[in-house]
Amino acid sequence: MNNKKLLILDGLSELALAQDFYRGCLQAQIDAEYCDLESLPRRRLYFVSKFIGKLKSIFSRRNAINFAKLARTDANAVKQVIMASSPTHILVFRYAYRFIKPQVLQSYARALNCKIYLYDTDSCNLFPDQNAFVYFIENELVIYDGIFSFSKVATDFFTKTRNLPATYFPYGSNPVARRHSRIQTQPIDVLFVGKASFRRIFLLEHIKDKVTIYGNRWHKNSPVISPELQGRIVNRTVWGDDLTDLMLQSKIILNITNSNFYSVETGLNLRVFEVLAAGGFLLTDHYEEVAGLFEIGKEIETYSSASELKEKIEYYLSHEEERMKIAAAGQKKFYALYTWEQRAKDFAAKIGIAAQP
Numbered sequence: 001m002n003n004k005k006l007l008i009l010d011g012l013s014e015l016a017l018a019q020d021f022y023r024g025c026l027q028a029q030i031d032a033e034y035c036d037l038e039s040l041p042r043r044r045l046y047f048v049s050k051f052i053g054k055l056k057s058i059f060s061r062r063n064a065i066n067f068a069k070l071a072r073t074d075a076n077a078v079k080q081v082i083m084a085s086s087p088t089h090i091l092v093f094r095y096a097y098r099f100i101k102p103q104v105l106q107s108y109a110r111a112l113n114c115k116i117y118l119y120d121t122d123s124c125n126l127f128p129d130q131n132a133f134v135y136f137i138e139n140e141l142v143i144y145d146g147i148f149s150f151s152k153v154a155t156d157f158f159t160k161t162r163n164l165p166a167t168y169f170p171y172g173s174n175p176v177a178r179r180h181s182r183i184q185t186q187p188i189d190v191l192f193v194g195k196a197s198f199r200r201i202f203l204l205e206h207i208k209d210k211v212t213i214y215g216n217r218w219h220k221n222s223p224v225i226s227p228e229l230q231g232r233i234v235n236r237t238v239w240g241d242d243l244t245d246l247m248l249q250s251k252i253i254l255n256i257t258n259s260n261f262y263s264v265e266t267g268l269n270l271r272v273f274e275v276l277a278a279g280g281f282l283l284t285d286h287y288e289e290v291a292g293l294f295e296i297g298k299e300i301e302t303y304s305s306a307s308e309l310k311e312k313i314e315y316y317l318s319h320e321e322e323r324m325k326i327a328a329a330g331q332k333k334f335y336a337l338y339t340w341e342q343r344a345k346d347f348a349a350k351i352g353i354a355a356q357p
Helices: 016-029 046-059 063-069 075-085 102-111 129-143 154-162 198-205 219-224 240-248 270-277 288-293 306-317 320-337 340-351
Strands: 006-010 032-036 089-093 115-119 146-149 166-167 188-193 210-216 250-255 281-287 301-303
Touching: 006 016, 016 032, 016 089, 016 102, 016 340, 032 075, 075 102, 075 270, 102 115, 102 129, 115 129, 146 154, 146 340, 154 166, 154 288, 188 198, 188 240, 188 288, 188 306, 198 210, 198 306, 240 250, 240 270, 250 270, 250 320, 270 281, 270 320, 281 306, 301 306, 306 320
Parallel strands: 006 032, 006 089, 089 115, 115 146, 146 166, 188 210, 188 250, 250 281, 281 301
Antiparallel strands: none
């Protein structure tokens, strides 16, 4: 009899990542519950403590210790969720320290003889804040029985440098159903969706006559964007069905990883899996991680420079049959390995949770 249960604690609820994983668990017949840490009550005097902590950081060189005082959630609320669920396994998405002190969370898990794991979904985004990253490494990662990371680079760092029990575990996505009635008749040659950054601007300038851009912060960077490229920008974010419809009408979907990921040569972000789920032709930055999961030129395509980006855009726009063949192969690989249902099954198998009969 299987009596194992997974509790998902979501520290990244601004994205649907943990929610999608939870639904994948249910589809896979895994006994699971979900809690959004952001939705729990704040601890008393949190904002006062935060203000005092910031003042102290101005006059102290020991900035890292202040992170222990910035946990925003009422610890008793987290305890109540855990006790009510009575899980055998807990999976934290992103990190816990912004919500509860890691050692306190660990004590709650140990009280139930419960294993506790982390899905490291974007530790690379902590790189610009040295204090936050050091605190995350020294105070949070050590509480987990196992760490699953979206990044091969981060996984290698955790295991080889810090001697932590880390496993490489790429993202997934949801299957996409085509809705032809919602798709515009005018196709998009090249679609890029994401917020502005200098690296992205400099690359997109090379294909400004072919690309259509959706995302935010572009207008704030207008002094470094050519008038031609500005004319290709829709300065708003798109999610869900709107994003899917844009991908379905696009010949090429471009992925440009953010600078934090690019600087350490890592990153199969969510966009990679979203594009493949929709059956789109993906052109993304080249990393060893990409080549480790997909066949370049057969399931996806990559570029390593601005000139190669422009060259491959021009080539695949004029070779539709080859482009569509690669897109179909990429989608086939996605459905075999990277739906959230399959990712949930893979995770459960690694930690010893069986699906319900």
